[in-house]
Amino acid sequence: MDDLASFDLPTLKRSLRRFFRHPWVKAALIALIVMSVSLVLTEYSLPEGAPEIESLSRINRTISVIFAVELTLRAFSAHAKRQFLREYWLDIFSIVPILRPFRIVRVMRLLRTFQTSRWFSLLYRYAQALPAFLRRGATEYFLVFGLLLTTIAFSSAAILVFERGRNPQVNTLADAFWFSLYSVFAGEPIPDVPISIGGRFVSLFVMLMGMVTFAILTGTVSAFVIEQLRAKPMSIEWEEFSDHIIICGWNKKAEIIVREYRAARRNKRLPIVAIAQLEGEPPFSDPTLKHCVYFINDDFTKVSVLEKAGIRRAKTCIILSDKTFGRTDRDADARTILAALTAEKLNRAVYTCAELINREYGSHLDMGHVNDYVVSEEQSGFLLAQAALSPGLLKMFSELMTYERGNQFYVFDIPEEWEGQTFFEFFVHLKKTQNAILIGVHDLDGGFVINPDRYVFKEDDRAIAIARENIEF
Incomplete structure (x- = not known):
């Protein structure tokens, strides 16, 4: 009885959407479409009155019934019925011949050939890979x-x-x-x-x-x-970029950022602009990422260069420690602080995250209202200490910190119906419905609460969870 009580319509709809997204389901639908259209063409190639026509028509009606059931379930699980009709109206039209009044007129069976268009819409989803x-x-x-x-x-x-x-x-x-x-x-x-x-x-x-x-x-x-x-460097329209990412500095960490951003399945058409002073072409260990990045070979501490990269319209600005040309740790941190404060001054709405070598300079970023900063050597030191204290734990961190495999961290808005509810109640709900583990809360003031003992969700709270895929409500 408890299982029945916990089973609700949203869970069923999410399960159906996952089912229809499965590659084997798409492959089965493509096979049925090919079979249905082939049967229609074979049926019409036979002379009228041929004994085989009735058998072929019966098989095709069975396939059409399968499509009718599939489209009904898709309509039931769709987020918006209008969107479903816009996407599947031709498929609905193509299964009309299963209705008895339309079977009498042989020419109406031609509608089944319109299922060919759906074959290509299914194949298009495979093309995204x-x-x-x-x-x-x-x-x-x-x-x-x-x-x-x-x-x-x-x-x-x-x-x-x-x-x-x-x-x-x-x-x-x-x-x-x-x-x-x-x-x-x-x-x-x-x-x-x-x-x-x-x-x-x-x-x-x-x-x-x-x-x-x-x-x-x-x-x-x-x-x-x-x-x-x-796409040539001299003809890039920088003014057209908006809500994009700017990376100041270029090294292996920058390439990891680009790769993780793509692996996270965000908007793949959104441009990433990198600003760095390099001699020659920027190095890539993965050449497939090269097309994702637009480079500006200049000093990222200059106001004019940041404005050219579209800092006033950017969504995120990441500043890496730049030790090229023999710069010291202090010089690298000074450039990071200068670039971060300049970015915040030019665009208060941009999310700025900086990399420091020495934590003692973090107070400058705090006073400049820079959103986040990372002390790179400290973070690697913490991970090594955890590996020494708890052998095997590093593999877990390795999985959680990348979108390329396994589970990841996700931050999402608390649904309105959960405002005023407790952390524990939402923890149980999330595990049952999404197979996700709730670990903390990010409140409107920018504070974090990890694994709270007692917490009641407020308006505009954001949850932090571990899951295999993006959490949907």
């Missing part, structure tokens, strides 16, 4: 090929329905396929105008879709060429 240079324009390319394949599949079956028996040039599915393919690319019916009224409407549809896909493809290629031209 491709390297960045292949992902550029992926949405437009998948849209073009999805439209082409859907057009050719639909028109091949439709031309066969309307023209077979009337037009001697269209007797088989192969004839209808080549008619559709040539007409899409030629922009006119090839080899000749269809005889039937239905066939002529289909040919108009094919020509229209050919023009649409050609326009999209042309625009995508043009945009890609323009993007490449603008």
Whole structure:
């Protein structure tokens, strides 16, 4: 009974959303779509009255019922029903033939070929795992090929329905396929105008879709060429950057920051600007990260350089200790403090985090209202001390401090319904529903409370938890 009481609709909806995001579920849906469209084309390639048609139609109706159940569950678990309808209206349209009134009219079964477009929308999600240079324009390319394949599949079956028996040039599915393919690319019916009224409407549809896909493809290629031209250092529009990250200084730590930011699945199109005085190209141990960073080869303590990097519009500014050109620890800390105070002066809203070598200089950052600072040598010393005191504990820290594997720290807003509730109650709820461990609270004043004995959540509190994936409510 306790398990039933703890099981609620939000939990069920989250479970369904995770289920539909699973790669095997997407692969199964793609396989069913390919099977359904293939059955439709096979059914229309057979002469009317053939005994195999009923068997093929029965199998296809079964597949359509599976899609109907799947779409119903997606609608139930969707955050917003309007968004669901905008995304899946064509898929809903394609399963209409399972209704008995539409089965009588054979031509209505052509609607099932529109499921081809969904095949490409599912494949597009897999494309997000491709390297960045292949992902550029992926949405437009998948849209073009999805439209082409859907057009050719639909028109091949439709031309066969309307023209077979009337037009001697269209007797088989192969004839209808080549008619559709040539007409899409030629922009006119090839080899000749269809005889039937239905066939002529289909040919108009094919020509229209050919023009649409050609326009999209042309625009995508043009945009890609323009993007490449603008990617050159001399043509970067720095004024267009906003809500971006600025990294002052460049070393292996900076590369780790970039890699972790990408691994955290944040907005991958958001630019990262690095400011550093380097001789030649910046070094990268992972060349795939190079396209993520825009470099300014200059002194990051200069006001003009920070303004060029868009500090007034930036969301985060990270300042690393810069010991290049033989600078001492004191010089490096002085530059860090100067850059941090300048960034805060130029933009009070920017989140500034600085790296210091000596903690004694941290008071300067506190007085300048710099959000956070890290004493790098101290932190590594603490980790080594913990490793010596508790052997094996370092592996746990190694997992928690990276987004590339295992569990991570997450900070999120407390839901309104939990305001006034206790830390312990939310701890139990979070573990049951999200498999996450609540460890602390970040209040509005910037203070932290770790593992409190008794704590009641207030408005604007933020929770700190350990979880495998981002926590959703």
